[in-house]
Amino acid sequence: MLPEERPDVPREAEEEETGRRAGVERRARRRRYRPVLPSIIMGNVRSLPNKMDELAALDPASAGTAELDGFYTLLRADRSKESGKRKGGGLAVLVNDRWCNPGHITVKEQLCCKDIELLAVSMRPYYLLREFTHALVVVVYIPPFANADAACDVLLSAVSRLQTQHPDALLLISGDFNHASPSSSLPKFTQYVTCHTRDNKTLDLFYANTKEAYHSLPLPPLGRADHNLVHLLPVYKTLVHRQPAVTRTVKKWSEEAEEALKDCFNTTLWDVFSDAHGEDIDSLTHCLTDYINFCVENTVPTRTVHGASPTASPGLPRTLRLSGSPEGEEESFCVWK
The missing domain is CATH 3.60.10.10 (Endonuclease/exonuclease/phosphatase)
Known part of the structure; x- marks a missing residue:
């Protein structure tokens, strides 16, 4: 095969075009x-x-x-x-x-x-x-x-x-x-x-x-x-x-947010939790979980997302669209x- 010749690949087997924004509504508009x-x-x-x-x-x-x-x-x-x-x-x-x-x-x-x-x-x-x-x-x-x-x-x-x-x-x-x-x-x-x-x-x-x-x-x-x-x-x-569009709040994770959360955990006196609850494992677990969630809420920034309802685009493990149709x-x- 010469360099300038292109192999005969079925259109439905071609890779999907890159550079397009994702989203159910955007695909519907196309x-x-x-x-x-x-x-x-x-x-x-x-x-x-x-x-x-x-x-x-x-x-x-x-x-x-x-x-x-x-x-x-x-x-x-x-x-x-x-x-x-x-x-x-x-x-x-x-x-x-x-x-x-x-x-x-x-x-x-x-x-x-x-x-x-x-x-x-x-x-x-x-x-x-x-x-x-x-x-x-x-x-x-x-x-x-x-x-x-x-x-x-x-x-x-x-x-x-x-x-x-x-x-x-x-x-x-x-x-x-x-x-x-x-x-x-x-x-x-x-x-x-x-x-x-x-x-x-x-x-x-x-x-x-x-x-x-x-x-x-x-x-x-x-x-x-x-x-x-x-x-x-x-x-x-x-x-x-x-279905109507919904507004959700999601965490915006980044390397800076992860580093800030690590610093927060490194400066925490974890012994205070174990001393306060002693042998009560359940109470200690709830307390630590609440504290970790508190640190995440105050360290990781959030953003509001406006889009389709999750039930309108179920995350089923299947591919129903082949590019090149x-x-x-x-x-x-x-x-x-």
Whole structure:
């Protein structure tokens, strides 16, 4: 490799730029016009091969091309014989590569039976709020002839397993539920589809485990499909903006403050404490602790800090943002059934 050549390093693996001031609010201002949650297009399209041109036209990044390679990562759950149908069908999730690296996408669960078809996918995107460890997407199809109660039980079991394994994840459930309504089985989830998806009925539903997260807009059907598409736009307000700012007083430690505190301790007659309390260890410990705190209060300067509440930026041991994430993302991922 010549000296002037630069190695081919993935953008998400590059080191984060230095020289920027830290802080949750500053990071939020830098991403002011970017959605904090993924934007989603969902719908029952009946078949995909004959609709690839229209599908590509939904995203300006891939408009004018008949293929989606290089723009989306496709995850499929083809229909099996256990479904009771002879041909066709299945679930598919298209993930925008601008939103999540293909190497950070994992299929967590896949199920196909006569009552329900289910595909659960785990994603660790380039950027996600500190409130969530990662994103879990569950795609569901419940046939019209299925047992609604049995299908909801299977869905509830799968969601419960995912929540037990990943309690802090953003969990999204999308699907064509037909006559089944899992709202009673998922009391802690919010349903966001408010428009009709087939004639005057709302068969396609979308659930999330957080409130006030999305706003739904109807889109025309894809090709000759009998279901309208639904565009889920993120309207989520981050925790740091929902909670009021707080004012805290912190110690301003420095080498000068440490030296002054050492001088204070060196000039202290420690025998006075032991003589006054004798063999009472508990009383001696409390007295020494109060004296040390008194010295710190009078020696180390303090300053007032005005910022976000500690609960708005939990100190969880995780890294959710990789530097070098692509700019100007469109639909983060699309769900098709």
